[in-house]
Amino acid sequence: MPKVGVEPIRKxxxxxxxxxxxxxxxxxxxxxxxxxxxxxxxxxLAHHYFGDKESLFLAAMRHILTVYGAEVRGGLVMAEGPRxxxxxxxxxxxxxxxxxxxVVSAWLNFYVMAQTVPxxxxxxxxxxxxxxxxxxxxxxxxxxxxxxxxxxxxxALIDGVYLREALTRGxxxxxxxxxxxxxxxESELARGKA
Amino acid sequence: MPKVGVEPIRKxxxxxxxxxxxxxxxxxxxxxxxxxxxxxxxxxLAHHYFGDKESLFLAAMRHILTVYGAEVRGGLVMAEGPRxxxxxxxxxxxxxxxxxxxVVSAWLNFYVMAQTVPxxxxxxxxxxxxxxxxxxxxxxxxxxxxxxxxxxxxxALIDGVYLREALTRGxxxxxxxxxxxxxxxESELARGKA
Amino acid sequence: MPKVGVEPIRKxxxxxxxxxxxxxxxxxxxxxxxxxxxxxxxxxLAHHYFGDKESLFLAAMRHILTVYGAEVRGGLVMAEGPRxxxxxxxxxxxxxxxxxxxVVSAWLNFYVMAQTVPxxxxxxxxxxxxxxxxxxxxxxxxxxxxxxxxxxxxxALIDGVYLREALTRGxxxxxxxxxxxxxxxESELARGKA
Amino acid sequence: MPKVGVEPIRKxxxxxxxxxxxxxxxxxxxxxxxxxxxxxxxxxLAHHYFGDKESLFLAAMRHILTVYGAEVRGGLVMAEGPRxxxxxxxxxxxxxxxxxxxVVSAWLNFYVMAQTVPxxxxxxxxxxxxxxxxxxxxxxxxxxxxxxxxxxxxxALIDGVYLREALTRGxxxxxxxxxxxxxxxESELARGKA
DNA sequence: AATGAATGAGGATTCATTCAT
DNA sequence: GATGAATGAATCCTCATTCAT
Numbered sequence: 001m002p003k004v005g006v007e008p009i010r011k012x013x014x015x016x017x018x019x020x021x022x023x024x025x026x027x028x029x030x031x032x033x034x035x036x037x038x039x040x041x042x043x044x045l046a047h048h049y050f051g052d053k054e055s056l057f058l059a060a061m062r063h064i065l066t067v068y069g070a071e072v073r074g075g076l077v078m079a080e081g082p083r084x085x086x087x088x089x090x091x092x093x094x095x096x097x098x099x100x101x102x103v104v105s106a107w108l109n110f111y112v113m114a115q116t117v118p119x120x121x122x123x124x125x126x127x128x129x130x131x132x133x134x135x136x137x138x139x140x141x142x143x144x145x146x147x148x149x150x151x152x153x154x155x156a157l158i159d160g161v162y163l164r165e166a167l168t169r170g171x172x173x174x175x176x177x178x179x180x181x182x183x184x185x186e187s188e189l190a191r192g193k194a
Numbered sequence: 195m196p197k198v199g200v201e202p203i204r205k206x207x208x209x210x211x212x213x214x215x216x217x218x219x220x221x222x223x224x225x226x227x228x229x230x231x232x233x234x235x236x237x238x239l240a241h242h243y244f245g246d247k248e249s250l251f252l253a254a255m256r257h258i259l260t261v262y263g264a265e266v267r268g269g270l271v272m273a274e275g276p277r278x279x280x281x282x283x284x285x286x287x288x289x290x291x292x293x294x295x296x297v298v299s300a301w302l303n304f305y306v307m308a309q310t311v312p313x314x315x316x317x318x319x320x321x322x323x324x325x326x327x328x329x330x331x332x333x334x335x336x337x338x339x340x341x342x343x344x345x346x347x348x349x350a351l352i353d354g355v356y357l358r359e360a361l362t363r364g365x366x367x368x369x370x371x372x373x374x375x376x377x378x379x380e381s382e383l384a385r386g387k388a
Numbered sequence: 389m390p391k392v393g394v395e396p397i398r399k400x401x402x403x404x405x406x407x408x409x410x411x412x413x414x415x416x417x418x419x420x421x422x423x424x425x426x427x428x429x430x431x432x433l434a435h436h437y438f439g440d441k442e443s444l445f446l447a448a449m450r451h452i453l454t455v456y457g458a459e460v461r462g463g464l465v466m467a468e469g470p471r472x473x474x475x476x477x478x479x480x481x482x483x484x485x486x487x488x489x490x491v492v493s494a495w496l497n498f499y500v501m502a503q504t505v506p507x508x509x510x511x512x513x514x515x516x517x518x519x520x521x522x523x524x525x526x527x528x529x530x531x532x533x534x535x536x537x538x539x540x541x542x543x544a545l546i547d548g549v550y551l552r553e554a555l556t557r558g559x560x561x562x563x564x565x566x567x568x569x570x571x572x573x574e575s576e577l578a579r580g581k582a
Numbered sequence: 583m584p585k586v587g588v589e590p591i592r593k594x595x596x597x598x599x600x601x602x603x604x605x606x607x608x609x610x611x612x613x614x615x616x617x618x619x620x621x622x623x624x625x626x627l628a629h630h631y632f633g634d635k636e637s638l639f640l641a642a643m644r645h646i647l648t649v650y651g652a653e654v655r656g657g658l659v660m661a662e663g664p665r666x667x668x669x670x671x672x673x674x675x676x677x678x679x680x681x682x683x684x685v686v687s688a689w690l691n692f693y694v695m696a697q698t699v700p701x702x703x704x705x706x707x708x709x710x711x712x713x714x715x716x717x718x719x720x721x722x723x724x725x726x727x728x729x730x731x732x733x734x735x736x737x738a739l740i741d742g743v744y745l746r747e748a749l750t751r752g753x754x755x756x757x758x759x760x761x762x763x764x765x766x767x768e769s770e771l772a773r774g775k776a
Numbered sequence: 777a778a779t780g781a782a783t784g785a786g787g788a789t790t791c792a793t794t795c796a797t
Numbered sequence: 798g799a800t801g802a803a804t805g806a807a808t809c810c811t812c813a814t815t816c817a818t
Contacts, residue, residue, distance in 0.1 A: 006777075026309035031812060042779050047814065105309060112306055114361050115220035115299060124361060153378050157347070160354020167308055167318060184347050187381040200802070225787060236804045241789060394798075414697035419791060430800050435793065493697060500694055502749055503608030503687060512749060541766050545735070548742020555696055555706060572735050575769040588781070613808060624783050629810060 011049055011059070013039040018060040023102020028057070028109045058119050061110045064103060065127050071095055072134065082138035086185060089134055093158050094165075094178045104166040131155050143192040150188045157181055205243055205253070207233040212254040217296020222251065222303045252313050255304045258297060259321050265289055266328065276332040280379060283328055287352050288359075288371045298360040325349050337386040344382045351375055399437055399447070401427040406448040411490020416445070416497045446507050449498045452491060453515050459483055460522065470526035474573060477522055481546050482553075482566045492554040519543050531580040538576045545569055593631055593641070595621040600642040605684020610639065610691045640701050643692045646685060647709050653677055654716065664720035668767060671716055675740050676747075676760040686748040713737050725774040732770045739763055 017039035021030045032053050036043040050056040075088040097103065113120040132151050139147035139154075161180055165172035211233035215224045226247050230240040244250040269282040291297065307314040326345050333341035333348075355374055359366035405427035409418045420441050424431040438444040463476040485491065501508040520539050527535035527542075549568055553560035599621035603612045614635050618628040632638040657670040679685065695702040714733050721729035721736075743762055747754035 010777095027306055032814085033812075043813085044779055044781095044815085045777080048778075053813065108306060108309065111357065111361060112221055112302060115302065121361070128358070149374070149377065153351070153374050156354035156358050156374065157351045157378075158354070159357055160350035160352065163305065163353050163357055164322070164350050167305065167315070167322075180343070180347055180350065183343065184351075184378065184381075187378075187385045191381045191384050204802090226789085227787080237788085238790080238804055238806095239802075242803080247788070398798095415694055420793085421791080431792080432794085432800055432802095433798080436799075441792065496694060496697065499745065499749060500609055500690060503690065503751075509749070509751070516746070537762065537765065541739070541762050544742035544746050544762065545739045545766075546742065547745050548738035548740070551693065551741050551745055552710070552738050555693065555703070568731070568735055568738065571731065572739075572766065572769075575766075575773045579769045579772050592781090614810085615808080625809085626783055626811080627781075630782080635809070 007049065010039075010041065010045070013041070014046055014049060014056060015060050015063045018056055019064065019102050019106050022060070022109055023100075023105040026105055028112065032056070054117060057110075057113060058117070058123070060106065061113070061120060061123050064106060064110075065123060068092075068098060068127070069130065071097060076134075082141050083189070085138045086135065087182060089131075089138075090154075090158065090181045090185065091178050093131075093162065093181075094174045096174065098162075099165065099172050099174055099177075101172075104162070104172065107162070108166050128155065131158070139188075142189055146188075146192050150192070153188065154181065154185060157184055201243065204233075204235065204239070207235070208240055208243060208250060209254050209257045212250055213258065213296050213300050216254070216303055217294075217299040220299055222306065226250070248311060251307060252311070252317070254300065255307070255314060255317055258300055258304075259317060262286075262292060262321070263324065265291060270328075276335045277383070279332045280329065281376060283325075283332075284348075284352065284375045284379065285372050287325075287356065287375075288368045290368065292356075293359065293366050293368055293371075298356070298366065301356070302360050322349065325352070333382075336383055340382075340386050344386070347382070348375065348379060351378055395437065398427075398429065398433070401429070402434055402437060402444060403448050403451045406444055407452065407490050407494050410448070410497055411488075411493040414493055416500065420444070442505060445498075445501060446505070446511070448494065449501070449508060449511055452494060452498075453511060456480075456486060456515070457518065459485060464522075470529050471577070473526045474523065475570060477519075477526075478542075478546065478569045478573065479566050481519075481550065481569075482562045484562065486550075487553065487560050487562050487565075489560075492550070492560065495550070496554050516543065519546070527576075530577055534576075534580050538580070541576065542569065542573060545572055589631065592621075592623065592627065595623070596628055596631060596638060597642050597645045600638055601646065601684050601688050604642070604691055605682075605687040608687055610694065614638070636699060639695060640699070640705070642688060643695070643702060643705055646688055646692075647705060650674075650680060650709070651712065653679060658716075664723050665771070667720045668717065669764060671713075671720075672736075672740065672763045672767065673760050675713075675744065675763075676756045678756065680744075681747065681754050681756055681759075683754075686744070686754065689744070690748050710737065713740070721770075724771055728770075728774050732774070735770070736763065736767060739766055 014035065017035045018030070021035050021038055022028060024030075032046055033043045035056070036046040039046070046056065050059065072089060072092045075092040076085055079085040079088040092098070110120060110124065114124045115121075132155050135151040135154055136147055139150050143150055158181055161177050165177055208229065211229045212224070215229050215232055216222060225237075226240050227237045229250065230237040233240070240250065244253065266283060266286045269286040270279055273279040273282040286292075304314060304318065308318045309315075326349050329345040329348055330341055333344050337344055352375055355371050359371055402423065405423045406418070409423050409426055410416060420434055421431045423444070424434040427434070434444065438447065460477060460480045463480040464473055467473040467476040480486075498508060498512065502512045503509075520543050523539040523542055524535055527538050531538055546569055549565050553565055596617065599617045600612070603617050603620055604610060613625075614628050615625045617638065618625040621628070628638065632641065654671060654674045657674040658667055661667040661670040674680070692702060692706065696706045697703075714737050717733040717736055718729055721732050725732055740763055743759045747759055
């Protein structure tokens, strides 16, 4: 039985606290002290584990992307056929997890970070390419050459709908959000066949 | 010959400097001193005219929305028929003006501000409603009851595409951006007729 | 008929505004702009007339002392005999004019100024010596050699009572204040005779 | 052996430095930096311990009142009989400690603070009530019903004499000050018996 | 591993004062 | 005489980060 070090536990606590605090503040204007306090430790310890604030933010971003990726993979396991798989991808993008206020808020702020911090931009790029390739894989059998454009469109649409929900304070409407994208998907498929 | 007061000139200079600096920094982490210096005056004068930093940011946001609104109205003048008008709206959203790096950057950061500052949220709401009603007016004759959903979709798509371009450092591709949305528009129209 | 320049009018307005603002703020933390605005002019004009802020404060102090001096002289006109004159002096110190909240407040703050600004200390010295000599003149016939000490005591008592009223926000009680000092005066006189 | 935390030491150093600086400046126009430097630490640390400047001033005020209270209690221990106790109270009010230039200066400025800061007014109120009740307790056996008025008078006189000394730059004369009040006390007692 | 102590750097904001008109 | 324009200097306060223990 491997002795679990305290380090990963502390780090995880800090990452979660970071996301929570960003959600609470609605911006990246969050102090290390606030984060550390929420994680139940001193600010000095947070620095001990992450070196600096930016690294902590990046770790939080990585965490969100990791969870999102896992969820997508999980959703695809059960889906049969390209259409079902596409729907699963869309639904996962607006899953309860991803629509938690704090996650939405974190996403928005990662967008901002990506303008300044190269590593943040790289991570966001990974997310976008992964989404694109996921969509593409299942659009190809249905749309052939039209698939790349449809993938680009659906990817952008997902982000746009997500963005709008992020801006609407109050409970976001998951059903409406995924419904909108799913119907756009149908339009594309219908058009592809015509 | 009306004597042009110096106040509006100074204010305009500050608003422009604000947008420029936000663009340069890629974030709202811009000091009043930096803005004032770029506008060719002291930080104290900036405070004299705008009271505080937030008001300056909001003025910049208002300015961008105003220009955007004017551009949309301008584009609609020449367009004949609903389809042409819809295309004009889309094209304007990705106009050269709106795709200036600094404007893109400002938009992104206003999204963040909207999570915290009520007035910013209000302004963003105005933009969204205006875009929606513009789209709706011309979609209605073409799609009837299907118009609201299509408007929601196109609005979100515009924002999503804009967002993606904003994140792609380097020259954004205006043609690709509007092409993507215009094709989605065609899909909707085609589907509507079917 | 002498043509009254506008200068004395402006100066008087500024002096009054200064006293009012000090009273309102309860401290010397009053800006020239606030004073000027209350006096109905620009801050620049206030500087034009007084040179700097300190001079304005000193002018206000002088004004208060002048008015107080005039009131004392006025009160003495009617009083007959040393005892009546002493009572008049005491009563004037707690006159309605001197107990206006703003005047009380100004006094307190002049005490502070006197610690730093030589001219303020000089003015305060003048007030104290004048009060002392007034008291002394009428105490001498009644107490002989005991007069100086009694004068010192009564002077300090007047200041002390005044100070306490100044600290009691809410309407100061003029009757109680002068009553206290008048009784102390009686004690002194009684003791002097014994 | 209790490990003495550094916090109380730092706080005490800051309180002392505050009193010293106020004394040196003769006003509350003292910067946190000046205070911190005199206390041998950074301004940031001062804020760390006291939160803001006002709290630091209030702590200084509390300290002075505490020391004064202790001194009074100490002086009363040895005094036998009401008259001796009253004399002890008066003497303590003009003790060497209370007449250190910086303490005098601090008092004066606390009077000003009391006009604006509720907590300062509260503290000053406590001092006044304590002084009054101390005087009253020993005046009652000597003067009966005349005690309250005498207490009010002596309290005000102490403050007035103290104030006058505060305004006289140069070494204050403790003997003269307490002599004046003690003689007033005798007048009152003499009058009470008559 | 963990933290309180400590600070340098920085930033918004205020204000007395000057000056051109 | 009068003022809006303009600014330099100052101050409070915050915070990421370091370090000794």
